[in-house]
Amino acid sequence: MSPKAVVVGSGIGGSGAGALLAVRLGLEVELYEKTHLLGGRYASYERDGFRLDVGCHAVGSSEKGPIGKILEEVGERIDWVRTKSPVYFVGDRRYRFPRAASEMGVPAQDLEGLMRLFADVMAMTEADLAELDRTDLRRFLGRYTQDRRVEALFAFLAGMYFCVPLEETPAGEWAFCHRELARNLSTGYPVGGTGAIPEAFCRAIEKAGGAVHRRRPVRRILVENGRAVGVTLDDGTVRRADFVVSNADVKTTVLDLVGPEHYDGVYVERIRSLRWAHCAFTIRVALDRPITDDRFVVYLRDFDILEDRDRIRKGCVPETAPSLMVPILSNLDPTAAPEGKQILYAGTGCWPDLARMGETRAQWKEACLNGLRRIYPNLDRHILWVKAAGPDYIDSLFGEEGNVIGVAQTLDQVGSSRPGIVDPGVRNLYHASADTGVHGIGGELAADAALRVYEHLRALGARPA
Ligand SMILES: Cc1cc2nc3c(=O)[nH]c(=O)nc-3n(C[C@H](O)[C@H](O)[C@H](O)COP(=O)(O)OP(=O)(O)OC[C@H]3O[C@@H](n4cnc5c(N)ncnc54)[C@H](O)[C@@H]3O)c2cc1C
Structure with a gap:
């Protein structure tokens, strides 16, 4: 019988690692995802015939980066659309690189x-x-x-x-x-939405004979004699396994799913003190007809964004978002909107003030819309609806105080100072998430971790310790 791996979570790190272990190492993989969505922050879903993504995404190197490498290793294919060099919009003027800086x-x-x-x-x-x-x-x-x-x-x-x-x-x-x-030079957007990537990974798990379960939260990772031996699900069911791969964030995994009693105090303190990346406020704007053929716009209200950041940190919500990342998704992938309509996203950095998000959500939404109005003055005439999502939305789904990436890539949390894929306290337990990736941006950081888990287990001959 093949060794068995239970994967906790279907984000890029979890579904990517699960697919690699199932297809390349022949492990019997069972993946448990706590929400109704597959893919964590990369998941996609439908609303009124439009396709929305949980985050707002451009994938750094598409098929040439770590996500592409996993797809290739597990024999799955998706199509990519290039974002091309973004249009820079500062104040009321459009610029295109490389001319932009001199202009x-x-x-x-x-x-x-x-x-x-x-x-x-x-x-x-x-x-x-x-x-x-x-x-x-x-x-x-x-x-x-x-x-x-x-x-x-x-x-x-x-x-x-x-x-x-x-x-x-x-x-x-x-x-x-x-x-x-x-x-x-291959930054792109996946046809079918960002969710097409974890869905392809999950398909690979199933094709290899594994199983993917949604709405099945893992309550505990079971540890016996210093080894991970399986998980307990929320309904008390026990699933035993030779390996456990956690795509839940590293704090939750160590402090809640495993428990601090299995680690030395220094490591527990280190895990507790890890800081998350910052948060974003995003809006999705559905339009009754196309208003632009731009694919990807970077918007700076002016060059004072550093001063603005300090004001935002003190709790002020700006009237107009100081900066916005604006992928026009239906221009990247026409299947994102019904025929003749358009959908665009806009995301800006915001302070993770979850407690105040309820009262400031409307202001943040307006700040993003005001930025978009500068880029597209005829926006309001064509809006069907606007869906706003602050860090509280991300937090309600995935926790981690609603941050964008995972453990922040700051000076003190990068390279060898990041938590590793190999759990230091519990054998046969691995961490595959953006928190434990060494290099990369967002989803590619999580894919980097998935590849490292796979390479580590392959080097061990996929035998449990
Ligand atoms: C607004 C926004 C914009 C972004 N823009 C980009 C971008 O342009 N490009 C880019 O590459 N990245 C972007 N990112 C970041 C990127 O989405 C994340 O860094 C990456 O997807 C994290 O992947 P992950 O595998 O670490 O974890 P996650 O995506 O967090 O997935 C973890 C999964 O584990 C599940 N889980 C947790 N605990 C349990 C449990 N106990 N039982 C079962 N399941 C559990 C969760 O429900 C979740 O599905 C953006 C994110 C946001 C929010």
Whole structure:
């Protein structure tokens, strides 16, 4: 009989690891997902004939990145649409890179500095990148240019990649991710929505003879003699297994599903003190007809986003969102909207004030709409409905205080300082989530963790310890 693995959670990390273990290692995989959705923050669902995604997504390197690698390994295929180089919209003007920086009035010497920065990043070795993880991105940028417009753009990029402030972003991890994007030039959106990815992974599990269960929360990970031996489901059913792979966040896994009594105190404190990435407020706007042929827009209200961030941190909701990431999903994938209609997303960074979200939701929604109105002045005439989702929505589904990514990729939580895929207290227990990925952006960080779990088990001959 094949060894058996129970996977807790169907996010990119869980469904990706489950598919790899089932298809490549021949394990008997049972996956349990607590919600009705498959895919965690990558899940998609329908509303009034429109397809919505839980997050708002561009996948860094699509088929050329870690998600593509898993799909290839497990023999599943999905189609991708390129987002192409985004349109930058600052104030009331549109810009297209690479011309944008000079059109924004960045002085020639700062532009040269910027070009040098990108050239240096492309030439860096792995050792250079690891060393650079000790330097924050703001300081690193300052070696090449002091221009505040460039700094504002980089602050936006740090927010979009990692959902952390510029001065907490490790320059090495930023450089790693930038380099991957620049080499692959394949940022894209999956046809069928982001949910098409975890659905393909789950299909691979089932084709290999495994099982995927929704609405089945795991209550405990069972530990006997220091080994994970299965899980208890919410109705008390016990499912025994040779391996347990947890895609639940690392805090919940260690502190609740396993229990701190199985670890040494230093590790438990480390896990407790891990900080989440920041949160986002997103709106989905359904339109009665197409109003643009843009695919992907990056919006900056002005170059004061750093000052704005401090005000937002103190609890103010801006009248207009200082920045927005706007994928026009039905221009990327026409199946996202009924014929003749359009759907677009807009997401902005917001402070994780879950307690106040109820009273500020309407203001955040309006702030996002005001940003969109600057880009598309005729927006209001064509709105069918707007669905707003703050961090409280993400928190209600997946916990983690509604943050965007998982454990934040900050200076003190990157590289070897991230929690690992191998559980240090319980044998045969693995962590496959964005929290334990080493490199990458969002879903690709989770896929990185899934690949590492697979490679680790393959090296062990898929035999339990
Ligand atoms: C608004 C927003 C925008 C984003 N934009 C992007 C983007 O553009 N590009 C990008 O790549 N990423 C983006 N992300 C981030 C990305 O979605 C996440 O980093 C990634 O999907 C996390 O994957 P994961 O596998 O770690 O976990 P999750 O997606 O959190 O999945 C974990 C799963 O485990 C389940 N689970 C937890 N506990 C249990 C239990 N006890 N029993 C059973 N099941 C359990 C949960 O229900 C969930 O389904 C965005 C996220 C948000 C919210």
